[in-house]
Amino acid sequence: MFERLIAYLDSVKARDPAPRSRWEILLYPGVWALAYHRMAHWLFEAELFFLARLVNHWSRMVTAIDIHPGAKIGRNFFIDHGFSVIGETAHIGDNVTIYQCVTLGGTNPTNGKAGKRHPTIGDNVIIGSGAQVIGPITVGNRARIGANAVVTDEVPEGATMIGLKARSTLVPAEDWIKEFLPYGTPCDDPCEPSRDCIEKLENELATLRAEIAEMRADQVVAAKRSGTDD
Template identity: 80%
Template sequence: MFDRLISYLDSIKARDPAPRSRWEVLLYPGVWALGLHRLAHWLFEAELYFLARAVNHFSRFLTAIDIHPGAKIGRNFFIDHGFTVIGETAHIGDNVTIYQCVTLGGTNPTNGKGGKRHPTLMDNVIIGSGAQIIGPITVGERARVGANAVVTDDVPEGATMVGLKARSTLVPAETWLREFIPYGTPCDEPCEPSSQRIDELESRLAQLQAEIERMRGGDENAAGPRKRSGSST
């Protein structure tokens, strides 16, 4: 058990450059929230629902992270900062990273399959700050969801989702192969598929402005001789 804890703390240090030691990581609210969730989930599985909820409420008060006792969470789960909500039927794989203010939310119970209302995150998924993952969808392995994206459809393996409503954007192969991308977003590359279109429109606008200036210059040249000829009569 001690070896598993050390491995878990080291996995967080590998993803977060801020802590200088494992002792600092032990103070992270995400670590406390996950530890208390393990207890709450054990009580939930034993059908001790009230006690599970009591642990859940204490954890939320202490960490500002709300994980329903029924949620299933794999190894090395890291919530960086707080204010995250994870629903009852959410299923989270191994080595998943979630930043602050993320919601793994549910839909109407009648819309889910067999009571499944919340998302499934496969292994090595990264969810950026403020993202909303809604409904019984699956976020594929090694997928990234950018900050403030709203995802309501399945995400393919390895995709990077941006925008509202979120859409996939292609990233270079060397970026996709990286083990970890902070906040789920390759910030040194253009994330918005519309950026190319914006560049095209700005280029076209510059051309139109140049044409207008040439037309103005032509009008001034044409008006000059008329003024001189009028003054000589």
């Protein structure tokens, strides 16, 4: 158990440059929220629902993170900062990182049955701050959800989703996949097609300006010739 804890703390340190030691990581609200959830989930599985909710309620008060006792969470799950919500039927894989103010939310069942209402998150997924992943959808392994994205459709493996409603950046994952991408949103990598579009538009604008300048020059020359002929 001690070795597993050390491995978990080291996995957090590998994803967050801020802590100077493992002791510092032990103060993180996300670490405490996960620890409380492990207890609450054990009680939930034993059908001790009230006690599970009691642990969940205490955890929410002290960590500002609300993880339903029924949620299933894999190894090395890291919540960087708080104010996140994870629903009852959410399934989270291994080595998943989410940032503050993320919601793994559910949809209202139309058939009157609870069923699977929340997302399934694959392994090595990163979800940026403020993102909302809603409904019984699957986010594929190594996918990235950009900050403030709203995701309601299936996310392919390795895709990066941005915007409201979220859309894929359409960049092949193999072109820029890294072991870990902080905040789930690339900054320097040419991941957004909009950059290419802007450059193309700027080139077209420069061409149009040159053509207009040439037309004006021709008009001036034509006007001078017309004045000379008179």
